[in-house]
Amino acid sequence: xxxxxxxxxxxxxxxxxxxxxxxxxxxxxxxxxxxxxxxxxxxxxxxxxxxxxxxxxxxxxxxxxxxxxxxxxxxxxxxxxxxxxxxxxxxxxxxxxxxxxxxxxxxxxxxxxxxxxxxxxxxxxxxxxxxxxxxxxxxxxxxxxxxxxxxxxxxxxxxxxxxxxxxxxxxxxxxxxxxxxxxxxxxxxxxxxxxxxxxxxxxxxxxxxxxxxxxxxxxxxxxxxxxxxxxxxxxxxxxxxxxxxxxxxxxxxxxxxxxxxxxxxxxxxxxxxxxxxxxxxxxxxxxxxxxxxxxxxxxxxxxxxxxxxxxxxxxxxxxxxxxxxxxxxxxxxxxxxxxxxxxxxxxxxxxxxxxxxxxxxxxxxxxxxxxxxxxxxxxxxx
Amino acid sequence: xxxxxxxxxxxxxxxxxxxxxxxxxxxxxxxxxxxxxxxxxxxxxxxxxxxxxxxxxxxxxxxxxxxxxxxxxxxxxxxxxxxxxxxxxxxxxxxxxxxxxxxxxxxxxxxxxxxxxxxxxxxxxxxxxxxxxxxxxxxxxxxxxxxxxxxxxxxxxxxxxxxxxxxxxxxxxxxxxxxxxxxxxxxxxxxxxxxxxxxxxxxxxxxxxxxxxxxxxxxxxxxxxxxxxxxxxxxxxxxxxxxxxxxxxxxxxxxxxxxxxxxxxxxxxxxxxx
Numbered sequence: 001x002x003x004x005x006x007x008x009x010x011x012x013x014x015x016x017x018x019x020x021x022x023x024x025x026x027x028x029x030x031x032x033x034x035x036x037x038x039x040x041x042x043x044x045x046x047x048x049x050x051x052x053x054x055x056x057x058x059x060x061x062x063x064x065x066x067x068x069x070x071x072x073x074x075x076x077x078x079x080x081x082x083x084x085x086x087x088x089x090x091x092x093x094x095x096x097x098x099x100x101x102x103x104x105x106x107x108x109x110x111x112x113x114x115x116x117x118x119x120x121x122x123x124x125x126x127x128x129x130x131x132x133x134x135x136x137x138x139x140x141x142x143x144x145x146x147x148x149x150x151x152x153x154x155x156x157x158x159x160x161x162x163x164x165x166x167x168x169x170x171x172x173x174x175x176x177x178x179x180x181x182x183x184x185x186x187x188x189x190x191x192x193x194x195x196x197x198x199x200x201x202x203x204x205x206x207x208x209x210x211x212x213x214x215x216x217x218x219x220x221x222x223x224x225x226x227x228x229x230x231x232x233x234x235x236x237x238x239x240x241x242x243x244x245x246x247x248x249x250x251x252x253x254x255x256x257x258x259x260x261x262x263x264x265x266x267x268x269x270x271x272x273x274x275x276x277x278x279x280x281x282x283x284x285x286x287x288x289x290x291x292x293x294x295x296x297x298x299x300x301x302x303x304x305x306x307x308x309x310x311x312x313x314x315x316x317x318x319x320x321x322x323x324x325x326x327x328x329x330x331x332x333x334x335x336x337x338x339x340x341x342x343x344x345x346x347x348x349x350x351x352x353x354x355x356x357x358x359x360x361x362x363x364x365x366x367x368x369x370x371x372x373x374x375x376x377x378x379x380x381x382x
Numbered sequence: 383x384x385x386x387x388x389x390x391x392x393x394x395x396x397x398x399x400x401x402x403x404x405x406x407x408x409x410x411x412x413x414x415x416x417x418x419x420x421x422x423x424x425x426x427x428x429x430x431x432x433x434x435x436x437x438x439x440x441x442x443x444x445x446x447x448x449x450x451x452x453x454x455x456x457x458x459x460x461x462x463x464x465x466x467x468x469x470x471x472x473x474x475x476x477x478x479x480x481x482x483x484x485x486x487x488x489x490x491x492x493x494x495x496x497x498x499x500x501x502x503x504x505x506x507x508x509x510x511x512x513x514x515x516x517x518x519x520x521x522x523x524x525x526x527x528x529x530x531x532x533x534x535x536x537x538x539x540x541x542x543x544x545x546x547x548x549x550x551x552x553x554x555x556x557x558x559x560x561x562x563x564x565x566x567x568x569x570x571x572x573x574x575x576x577x578x579x580x581x582x583x584x585x586x587x588x589x590x591x592x593x594x595x596x597x598x599x600x601x602x603x604x605x606x607x608x609x610x611x612x613x614x615x616x617x618x619x620x621x622x623x624x625x626x627x628x629x630x631x632x633x634x635x636x637x638x639x640x641x642x643x644x645x646x647x648x649x650x651x652x653x654x655x656x
Contacts, residue, residue: 023464023467023468025464044646044649044650044652044653044654045650045653045654045656047650047654049467049468049646051463051464051467053460053463053493054489054490054492054493055489057457057460057490058457058459058460058463058489058490058493059460060460061453061454061457061460061461061463061464061490062460062461062463062464062467063464064461064464065433065451065460065461065462065463065464065465065466065468066464066465066467066468067464068451068461068464068465069464069465069468069469069472070468070469071468073464087454087457088454088457088460091453091454218431218449218451218465218469218472219428219429219431219449219469219471219472220428221428223427223428223447223448223449223450224449224450225394225443225444225450225451225452226450226451226452227443227444227451227452228452228453228454229452234397236397236398236444237444
């Protein structure tokens with residue numbers, strides 16, 4: 001395949017089309033607009049469906065409705081729109097409807113800084129919708145990875161019947177890089193498992209070994225009920241304690257027991273590291289440069305790149321080499337993944353955060369100064 | 383239309399009865415009309431999808447043996463838009479209440495009508511939020527009592543028909559639970575209409591709205607539907623004075639206009655020719 005100059009947001013659209021998306025609903029918002037625009041151009045020719053909805057609440061409802069009729073669906077948005085989607089995102093988690101939500105994170109809170117990057121929605125992706133729901137969120141650091149993780153997000157959504165959030169920061173969304181995309185034939189695509197039994201035998205939310213029920217599409221002859229109310233195996237509302245508990249436990253179990261498949265992370269220079277940087281998204285790029293630079297200066301620094309953010313990939317931190325003494329968490333928020341790192345670390349090692357929330361990315365130099373405790377200009381070490 | 387149909391075959395009788403609706407509630411009458419209309423059109427149950435919102439009306443989808451989706455409050459039309467757009471061959475009925483469809487779901491209502499997507503949208507209008515205990519709704523008439531308007535509603539109320547018409551709905555009708563025969567016909571025509579159909583059904587809530595406003599028994603409330611409404615045809619020959627305080631029923635709008643799913647299909651063909 002030839003090399004292409006691609007923007008992160010363009011790579012989302014390319015990944016979506018390669019990954020089988022045939023239904024996209026969205027509402028305009030900076031800095032995610034290119035994704036919807038490309039989908040509106042490309043989907044009709046590919047026989048897919050595009051619709052611009054009246055708001056993000058409707059976009060989310062629309063892709064859920066389409067997914068229930070058998071489409072592979074996606075929407076894309078940014079902070080304020082992601083807030084509006086939370087209600088129906090919870091509906092998708094509860095009713096186990098596969099769908100992918102791309103959130104190109106911009107400066108917040110509120111309308112914040114529409115054109116500037118942040119990583120401020122990490123905890124929102126986990127806990128933004130009410131109730132004790134499971135969720136999967138992935139975070140790319142390069143344009144090629146945007147393409148790959150878009151497909152992975154779609155696959156996870158289908159395999160585990162869950163909404164998946166692809167968390168990009170504006171830097172990655174608008175970054176242009178030379179990318180060689182994989183051959184279409186080499187791309188692995190997962191689809192939901194549909195029932196093959198006679199309709200009268202179908203139990204739409206029945207448990208099985210994987211915890212992921214078989215999913216029939218509306219219109220295929222399996223007439224059944226879907227509700228956001230707590231439901232029994234047939235999909236009907238229930239308040240019976242045993243049925244309620246079984247549903248809540250299964251929703252978590254289906255994600256938890258697949259953690260080896262879902263928890264994606266990479267490590268660099270970890271063998272002899274005494275200090276480790278934990279980073280994700282665009283900050284990972286600066287962190288990598290910082291680690292290499294610090295090694296030249298004689299400090300043994302390693303790097304853990306988090307790709308899956310939710311469920312939090314705790315095994316990445318649990319398998320730390322013995323000689324590691326310190327962990328640094330640079331991020332473009334006030335310490336959202338730092339919270340998780342300290343939680344998993346349980347006081348064993350010193351964990352320090354290097355945060356920056358001024359609308360600019362964290363530079364390698366700022367991470368180096370943070371690690372050397374020289375203080376930084378705007379990147380603050382606590 | 384055949385009146386003595388085998389309703390049983392359309393209900394999830396093994397699982398979900400009795401209904402949660404109060405004695406005297408009009409919602410069951412609307413459901414009956416809906417089933418008679420579907421039956422008269424000979425649409426297979428596999429080809430019918432029902433999407434409902436939240437509230438008393440929202441529970442309708444639980445009881446019927448179609449492809450049924452009980453969504454979030456006010457959002458039924460957005461889910462239904464995705465469902466219908468993905469599978470235009472499904473006859474899609476959307477069931478909402480007055481608060482559900484016109485207050486929290488107002489934006490979706492406006493735009494589904496503007497888009498003219500082929501959905502049949504029902505507004506069960508009981509003039510109040512019944513399920514949550516009787517709060518004031520966008521169709522509670524001025525002066526009426528509600529649990530959040532204990533001294534009378536000081537706001538103006540929506541006329542569903544005018545809202546739907548102004549937003550571009552291409553079929554707009556109003557029926558009552560008193561005249562179920564007329565309602566059967568209206569629903570059958572609405573389902574067959576290609577485009578966004580709005581059917582408002584006046585359905586009494588004797589338990590809450592009726593008690594707050596001392597409107598008498600369920601039977602009294604049904605009878606007052608007869609007294610307070612006038613069919614459109616009859617109204618044509620009546621003076622403005624005679625029509626004072628009356629609510630009109632019948633089919634207000636029934637026109638052809640380009641429909642969203644069909645237009646999209648044309649767009650796909652254009653895109654694929656290129």
